[in-house]
Amino acid sequence: MNINNSIEQNDLIKQMKIELWFPTAIYHHDPELQEIAAIRDELQAVVDKEYTEILSRSDSLERSYIQSRQPEHRQVIQKYQLQQFHDYLVKHAGAFLSKLYPQAQGVEVRESWFNFYAPGDSQEVHNHVHAIHPSFLSGVFYLSAPPGCGDIKFYHPNMQTAVPNPQGSIENYETSYAPIENRLMLFRSHVSHAVMPNRSQATRISVSFNIYVR
Numbered sequence: 693m694n695i696n697n698s699i700e701q702n703d704l705i706k707q708m709k710i711e712l713w714f715p716t717a718i719y720h721h722d723p724e725l726q727e728i729a730a731i732r733d734e735l736q737a738v739v740d741k742e743y744t745e746i747l748s749r750s751d752s753l754e755r756s757y758i759q760s761r762q763p764e765h766r767q768v769i770q771k772y773q774l775q776q777f778h779d780y781l782v783k784h785a786g787a788f789l790s791k792l793y794p795q796a797q798g799v800e801v802r803e804s805w806f807n808f809y810a811p812g813d814s815q816e817v818h819n820h821v822h823a824i825h826p827s828f829l830s831g832v833f834y835l836s837a838p839p840g841c842g843d844i845k846f847y848h849p850n851m852q853t854a855v856p857n858p859q860g861s862i863e864n865y866e867t868s869y870a871p872i873e874n875r876l877m878l879f880r881s882h883v884s885h886a887v888m889p890n891r892s893q894a895t896r897i898s899v900s901f902n903i904y905v906r
């Protein structure tokens with residue numbers, strides 16, 4: 693049966709009630725330079741060492757971007773004692789959780805790692821839910837984000853449902869953010885995301901992390 697455009701149908705459309713439930717929360721923060729200066733210094737002091745170390749690992753080029761899953765590269769906050777960066781993440785996670793999970797007693801940044809995207813690099817769709825200890829929040833901080841270096845794209849958590857992504861619909865199935873240097877983004881760990889190809893001539897550098905809630 694076709695959907696008709698009768699007067700009766702148009703009246704129904706004017707009167708109908710549709711409620712939009714189940715939002716997907718994405719947090720971002722663009723700091724003033726003075727707010728971020730000490731954190732940038734902390735990260736800049738270790739980024740070259742971390743890059744060189746990662747490139748020496750056997751798994752550094754196994755993915756569509758430069759990263760190592762070896763344990764020494766998965767907790768860079770602890771490894772390099774990035775205290776200012778850590779406190780910055782905890783502060784912003786706390787603000788986000790005040791709306792998302794007001795009963796949260798505390799947070800722990802358990803995993804943190806650098807990602808390097810050379811020109812042409814990208815990352816496939818994934819999420820950060822781990823089977824044994826699912827983290828609550830995940831996020832990313834952009835240390836270096838040259839123009840065109842690849843948006844982060846988020847997908848509806850139920851994107852597997854058999855509904856097309858329609859033009860002009862009140863439902864959205866994906867959205868993307870251009871990475872901006874010094875931008876912090878936080879999102880629930882189950883929200884799938886991907887990184888579009890780096891179309892710039894320089895390396896895109898970010899630090900990702902998982903946050904657990906008590």
Ligand SMILES: [Fe+2]
Nearest residue numbers: 818820885900
């Ligand atoms: Fe990710």
